Amino acid sequence: MKNKFLRTVVWEVQYLTPPPAVRYCKKCGRQKEFVSSGQFRVNAQRKYLDVWLIYKCSGCEATWNLTVLSRIHPKAVSRELLDKFHGNDQILAHKYAMNTDLLKRNGCKIGPYDYKITGCAAFDGPVRLHIRSNDASDVKVSAILREKLQLSRKEFEDMLSDGRIQSESEKDLTKCRLGKEILLVIS
Structure with missing residues (x-):
């Protein structure tokens, strides 16, 4: 239990952009990066609801729909969430x-x-390092x-094998x- 007495340093990993989806583009004829447009497509029929997040090919602007919700009963989604899908809520799209x-x-x-990684990287002795991110x-x-x-x-690799960095x-x-x-723990 000696680790609880170490000074704790926190690093935050902050994403500058959402990750691109790499998939085959039919127009380009090869694997390309698709980037989120931040817009949803909602298809509601009588019994079922489908929601997609629209992605665009970085090469040709072709679209691809990322399935968010598929074939669910409309009452299974709160009115507030459904309004966010219809309104293309940017926070929800980013999530x-x-x-x-x-x-x-x-x-x-x-x-x-x-x-980018924020936090102090200069250690004056052994530390307990907490690396975290808001997004998985x-x-x-x-x-x-x-x-x-x-x-x-x-x-x-030398620090790992010497035990100077441990999970x-x-x-x-x-x-x-x-x-x-x-x-x-970094010593």
Whole structure:
């Protein structure tokens, strides 16, 4: 339990853009990045409701619909949420565009996206490092650490093998992804 006495440093991973969806574009004839338009398409028939977030190809502006809700009963969605879909609420569109699990369920690969890491990187001794993000992330923890601490891959691997960087939950830091948060000990 000695870790609870370490100074805690917090890093925030903030996304500058939602991740692009990489998929086959019929017009371009190859894999292309599709970017969220921030607009929803709602199709409501008598018994069922479908909602999509519209994406546009970065090469030709062809559209693709990301399935948000499919074949659900209209009464299963609150009136407030339905109004947000109809009104193309930007906060809601951003929430769905940032959902990498939803993109993967729709058969997409996740393209590279920009983010910044805020927080102090100068440590004057052992610290408990809390890395967190408002949106679930597919970014590797190793990439975040190497970028913020300005480490080469070799330096990072040496710190891991020497035990100078450890995950409190004993995750493999060479492979694990950030998700919402992770706690590390750096000595």
